[in-house]
Amino acid sequence: METNVLEVHNLRTSFYTDDGEVKAVDGVSFTLPKGKTLGIVGESGSGKSITALSILQLLASNGKIIDGEIRFKGENLIGYSDRKMRDIRGNAISMIFQEPMTSLNPVFTIGQQISESLIKHQKLSKRDALLKSVDLLKLVGIPSPEARVRNYPYELSGGMRQRVMIAMALACDPEILIADEPTTALDVTIQAQILQLIKELQHRLGMSVVFITHDLGVVAETCDYVAVMYAGQVVEYSDVFTIFKEPKHPYTIGLLNSLPRHDMEQDKLEPIRGNVPNVRDMPIGCRFSPRCPAATDLCRAELPELSKDDKGNDVRCWIYSDNWDGEMEVNVYGEKRIAQGRGVKAVFSD
Amino acid sequence: MAKKELLKVEGLKQYFPIKGGLLGRTVNHVKAVDDITFTIHEGETVSIVGESGCGKSTTGRAILRLEEPTEGKVSFNDVDLTSLSLRQMRKHRKDLQIIFQDPYASINPRQTVSDILNEAMTIQNSVPPKKRRKRIIELLETVGLNEYQADRYPHEFSGGQRQRIGIARALAVNPKLIICDEAVSALDVSIQAQVLNLLEELQEEYNLTYLFISHDLGVVRHISDRVIVMYLGKIVEIGEKEEIFEKPKHPYTKALLSAIPVPDPTHKKTHIALKGDVPSPIDPPAGCRFHTRCPFAQDKCKQEEPLLKTHRIMDETHQAACHFVEEIENGELLPRDYEIKPILN
Numbered sequence: 001m002e003t004n005v006l007e008v009h010n011l012r013t014s015f016y017t018d019d020g021e022v023k024a025v026d027g028v029s030f031t032l033p034k035g036k037t038l039g040i041v042g043e044s045g046s047g048k049s050i051t052a053l054s055i056l057q058l059l060a061s062n063g064k065i066i067d068g069e070i071r072f073k074g075e076n077l078i079g080y081s082d083r084k085m086r087d088i089r090g091n092a093i094s095m096i097f098q099e100p101m102t103s104l105n106p107v108f109t110i111g112q113q114i115s116e117s118l119i120k121h122q123k124l125s126k127r128d129a130l131l132k133s134v135d136l137l138k139l140v141g142i143p144s145p146e147a148r149v150r151n152y153p154y155e156l157s158g159g160m161r162q163r164v165m166i167a168m169a170l171a172c173d174p175e176i177l178i179a180d181e182p183t184t185a186l187d188v189t190i191q192a193q194i195l196q197l198i199k200e201l202q203h204r205l206g207m208s209v210v211f212i213t214h215d216l217g218v219v220a221e222t223c224d225y226v227a228v229m230y231a232g233q234v235v236e237y238s239d240v241f242t243i244f245k246e247p248k249h250p251y252t253i254g255l256l257n258s259l260p261r262h263d264m265e266q267d268k269l270e271p272i273r274g275n276v277p278n279v280r281d282m283p284i285g286c287r288f289s290p291r292c293p294a295a296t297d298l299c300r301a302e303l304p305e306l307s308k309d310d311k312g313n314d315v316r317c318w319i320y321s322d323n324w325d326g327e328m329e330v331n332v333y334g335e336k337r338i339a340q341g342r343g344v345k346a347v348f349s350d
Numbered sequence: 351m352a353k354k355e356l357l358k359v360e361g362l363k364q365y366f367p368i369k370g371g372l373l374g375r376t377v378n379h380v381k382a383v384d385d386i387t388f389t390i391h392e393g394e395t396v397s398i399v400g401e402s403g404c405g406k407s408t409t410g411r412a413i414l415r416l417e418e419p420t421e422g423k424v425s426f427n428d429v430d431l432t433s434l435s436l437r438q439m440r441k442h443r444k445d446l447q448i449i450f451q452d453p454y455a456s457i458n459p460r461q462t463v464s465d466i467l468n469e470a471m472t473i474q475n476s477v478p479p480k481k482r483r484k485r486i487i488e489l490l491e492t493v494g495l496n497e498y499q500a501d502r503y504p505h506e507f508s509g510g511q512r513q514r515i516g517i518a519r520a521l522a523v524n525p526k527l528i529i530c531d532e533a534v535s536a537l538d539v540s541i542q543a544q545v546l547n548l549l550e551e552l553q554e555e556y557n558l559t560y561l562f563i564s565h566d567l568g569v570v571r572h573i574s575d576r577v578i579v580m581y582l583g584k585i586v587e588i589g590e591k592e593e594i595f596e597k598p599k600h601p602y603t604k605a606l607l608s609a610i611p612v613p614d615p616t617h618k619k620t621h622i623a624l625k626g627d628v629p630s631p632i633d634p635p636a637g638c639r640f641h642t643r644c645p646f647a648q649d650k651c652k653q654e655e656p657l658l659k660t661h662r663i664m665d666e667t668h669q670a671a672c673h674f675v676e677e678i679e680n681g682e683l684l685p686r687d688y689e690i691k692p693i694l695n
Contacts, residue, residue: 191611196621220611220614221611222611244613260566261613266572275508
């Protein structure tokens with residue numbers, strides 16, 4: 001039986017600035033089954049990184065989780081004391097960041113940096129921690145790890161640094177690894193090495209992975225489940241095949257239509273018109289409604305809930321709800337579809 | 351139909367000195383671009399692709415002489431740009447414009463959009479002063495901005511809109527060739543698609559020629575007619591877009607293409623996993639520069655530099671710099687010590 005190692009329900013995280021409240025995350029729900037990989041995709045400013053930081057409660061001092069649940073193996077992490085969170089961070093749940101250059105401390109050797117969490121969480125001696133660091137470097141495929149533990153970050157290439165970050169994250173055998181754009185700063189041939197490494201380690205160690213990325217190719221290649229985020233909210237959540245073959249939300253469809261492909265010829269790209277809304281001035285109804293080709297008065301007036309469709313996938317769109325009354329022809333990116341209450345078939349053509 | 355050659359780059363080299371020692375003498379060079387030759391025809395889009403440090407941006411800058419090339423010749427419309435004085439060069443820059451990657455850093459934050467466009471026209475005197483305001487509004491409309499935005503400052507625009515300002519600035523002087531240096535790389539896909547479509551429309555309307563520098567092969571496939579693949583300062587393969595993407599011949603091109611994740615979860619593909627990192631351009635490997643990572647490398651590859659040429663089995667417009675194109679293609683030469691891995695799922 002599949003159990004969910006992580007369940008996030010209706011998460012809301014706000015930042016309080018001089019100019020008022022910024023609702024960076026405003027309705028995020030997803031589940032991560034044990035041993036699987038969940039991709040969180042979205043464009044810049046969609047709140048995907050803040051979602052990750054909220055899970056680990058690593059928010060800046062003006063940020064606060066104001067609502068929702070984050071259940072890790074059934075226990076709600078919200079309300080945990082700092083001390084209890086510290087036992088989880090880097091231990092049961094660990095994270096790797098986008099910039100391997102800035103996430104490592106330049107004045108400590110990589111051995112010292114990997115040892116830190118081993119000494120803290122696993123109470124190893126300095127010596128044993130360093131020995132385990134060598135093993136970890138070997139695990140992530142760094143050649144001559146005995147010599148490399150004494151290196152400083154500047155002595156390593158970008159790909160090597162990201163491997164070190166992964167070694168640090170794996171030090172305490174985490175149950176969940178959160179990877180925030182781990183390959184975005186890397187060249188594709190190095191990206192391929194790192195993605196492969198994460199996959200292999202996941203299989204070997206039985207970890208569950210949350211993969212945050214803007215790259216739909218990376219999602220298709222690495223993830224089992226996908227949460228698509230737009231303007232602080234999850235707009236669609238389902239398995240990876242459904243997202244790519246039968247996307248439901250007009251934003252997901254638009255995203256796939258805008259993507260230039262290297263593996264096939266396309267005539268013209270179909271961009272999403274307009275721009276991402278300003279976080280301080282969100283549309284009243286559906287946040288995608290100003291850009292949505294199918295938007296109606298209902299969409300502009302009321303925000304739809306994230307609700308299950310007939311296959312058990314989540315979508316936040318009026319078209320798929322009972323409130324969508326009557327019949328209406330909807331033009332979703334060049335494809336005509338007949339929309340009626342719960343009846344619309346939004347099949348994304350190849 | 352033979353198209354007119356617009357830009358011709360011959361034997362271009364760009365070495366950057368490394369100063370060292372007590373006296374600050376030049377101790378070595380970074381060979382960023384090392385002897386490359388190619389031509390671009392009028393109305394064509396040619397892309398240069400490659401990973402960071404391969405010399406693709408340096409090539410673009412050297413063509414415009416934003417960095418003085420170390421050696422080689424760049425001819426534009428049969429005029430040798432490298433032999434011109436800087437004053438003469440400025441005149442020619444009217445025909446060659448560049449759009450940079452970072453729309454936040456490449457426009458002056460203290461100038462309004464109208465000032466930015468006006469400056470370009472003033473320097474090149476491309477539009478008489480009285481007609482400039484009208485032209486500015488025209489340009490803004492061309493790139494999808496509005497007249498009322500002319501007197502705004504860059505910070506009031508989003509990333510995609512700023513890139514449109516960069517495009518308007520390039521268009522302000524009626525150029526023939528525009529070098530797009532990672533011009534859409536910083537943009538989100540939905541916005542990137544808007545800007546790519548705009549670039550294509552402008553090309554049709556003004557018969558523009560593009561040199562498109564990018565690391566994103568999806569973008570390159572979409573926009574290019576021909577593609578140049580660079581590795582460590584050298585061209586390793588050049589050809590029509592379909593040839594490069596469907597029938598790549600150089601082992602590096604093949605590895606590069608196989609490394610890009612495909613946005614289709616049902617796609618079963620195999621990686622040609624390249625080992626290790628790109629070597630340093632300060633002291634590039636002898637012979638073929640790719641031999642340290644190439645799964646097919648032979649002794650000959652370590653000693654003799656391969657020429658960029660059309661091999662027997664290739665289309666006449668297609669060239670690759672590899673000694674063993676034919677042997678690899680007909681299976682006589684098998685890859686050593688590398689993995690073709692199915693993706694784990």
